[in-house]
Amino acid sequence: MKPNFFCVIALALASMAIGSASADEVQVAVAANFTAPMKKLAADFEKSSGYTTALSYGATGKFYAQIKNGAPFDILLAADDKTPERLEKEGLAVPGSRFTYAIGKLVLWSARPGYVDDQGAVLKKGNFSHIALANPKLAPYGAAAVEVMTKLGLIALLKPEFVQGEDIGQTYQFVSTGNAELGFVALSQVYRDGKFNSGSGWIVPTNLYSPIRQDAVLLAQGKANPAAAALLKYLKSDKARAIIKAYGYGF
Amino acid sequence: MLSDTDLGALSLTLRLATITTLLLLLTGTPIAWWLARTRSWLKVPLGALVALPIVLPPSVLGFYLLLAMGPSGPIGHFTQALGIGMLPFTFWGLVLASTFYSLPFVVQPIQNAFEAMGERPLEVAATLRASPLDAFVSVVLPLAKPGFLTAIVLGFAHTVGEFGVVLMIGGNIPDKTRVVSVQIYDHVEALEYTQAHWLAAIMVGFAFAALLMLHVFHPTGRRKWRQ
Incomplete structure (x- = not known):
């Protein structure tokens, strides 16, 4: 009985370990405020590119701590411009990959x-x-x-x-x-x-607060991932920008 | 080392856990008594209901409490009718939530103690013409003392460790709803790792001490652990 039982557990664990990450997938950490547009953008991107996306939503500060400690994200869509800059300085992001994907209102x-x-x-x-x-x-x-x-x-x-x-x-x-x-x-x-x-x-009129520049950055983890490069390119496209704009963001 | 807000969070957490534990002893004891003595078919479903917070994610409990205590929820209607307003974002809202959240940790040890005692001591007390209340105070309570001590330690410790529920209904207000676990979360998110370490270390020490106390209180605990 006992060896059988452990065999089952071992098999179950093994089957879970296999097939978690694939080469055609991009793992994205998404700022909580960008949840709704990102769902729509990801669906559109998956349909047009054939790549798949794995999206995690949350606070940018938490993502920073996770990325610093080896979280397997390829891209960070931050809620600010400071965090991507900091990640680049610390060598955790690809230099020159930063850009503002939306200005929050x-x-x-x-x-x-x-x-x-x-x-x-x-x-x-x-x-x-x-x-x-x-x-x-x-x-x-x-x-x-x-x-x-x-x-x-x-x-x-x-x-x-x-x-x-x-x-x-x-x-x-x-x-x-x-x-x-x-x-x-x-x-x-x-x-x-x-x-x-x-x-x-x-x-709120934008002269009452400093612009909320939301920057995207390619993380060191995603440097060689073609799906990550494709998603960043897509986010800069007119089609993506139209969707982002519909949710009330500026550029 | 510890800032004023850290100390405020610590003292708030102790106050919350103390009040919650006292309330749980008052409400949990009759529930435990009923569950231990009843032969009703309701025993099993009600026992499962009491145990729900052990299994449920705190976010589920927090979400339903937020809706229930809100302006269109049943608890919200009730508290507004009483004229005390709404409970989310208040200290007493946290007390109510913690009472639900830690209920099984108080009811189950007491119920086990009542069950282990059996009918015999009560029958003996009755033949000696002790009133039910007298029998409860001078026979049941002393016999069930280890169960009560376990319940106090577990109820208190579990309330101190509460996070998900507080996050959902607390609103992070200093000295009202910002408990230690939330304060640690904030420190970590703000990359203030030194402060986070201090508070986190205190929590580890507290949790370890609480579990040691359980071992000391419970006379049969030592034997159980060895088996």
Whole structure:
């Protein structure tokens, strides 16, 4: 009985070890705010190129730590421009491969229709109990939100109402479930083809915060991977840019 | 070494675990008693329900709690009707969540102790004309003491180790919902590895001490471990 049992486990482990990574696959670490467009882009890319993609979504800071410790990503689509630059300096990314794939836009959004006016005056009223933002220490969209509130002179007033998500995906969750009445999220999360999917929002004027430059970089791991090169080329194409734009990003 | 926010997270975590453990002893003891004594067919499904948090990913529990405690959820409706507002992003929201999350770790050791005791001590107490309450306080509680101590250590330690649920319903508010595990996560993400190490080492030491205590408390534990 016993040897049989262990044989089964060994076989199961062996079968799992085989066939995890293939040569035609590109593994991409994707900033949480770019989740929705990336799903669409990846489907389109797979169809036109024949390559396959494995996408991981999350906070850029976490990806940095993982890449530094040997995570098997070929490409990083970061939520900022600092992390790709840093990876290049540390020899973990291919020099000269960095480019801005999208410029993120910040929106003050509520799941309730008519709650947020198109001037953001709701912020000054302050008659809410929670305003959600991404952790400004970790997420560029969180830092941008703090910048906006500081410029409007409202930071001291609003700070007691802050609830912070670890990344922009979690921040969106707080607002979309109605647990926070409103919050600063990425426009791409709530916007499609020129209008809000639901709820109400104020697209924050870009002169109130520094541009959220989202850079892509080819990682050392993906240097010789043709699928990675093809995906980066695709992201710069007009077709890809049209999709990215539809989600409210700029260039 | 440890910053003020780190210390704040530590003291908040201790406060959360203490209150949760006390609440769990109050609510878990009757549940354990019922599960140990009942012959109802409900024993098995309810026992499984209590044990769910052992198996479920904390993200599932956190997600449902976020919906349930939110403005359109049943708990949210209830707390709003009571006039205490909504529970997510509050300390008491975390207490409620932790109570669900650590429930099996308190109920099961107590239930095992009650079951191991059998009917005999209660029957003897009854023949000596002890009231049920008297029998519970002066017979059952002393006999089940190792079970209670195990429950306290496990319930406390499991609440300290909570992360996924807090992440989903906490909102990372200093001194209200930013517990140690979240603080460590933030340090790691912000690449502040030195601070992360300090807090993480404290957690390892605490977890080890808690498990040692279990071993000391449990009279039969020593034998079980050797087998």
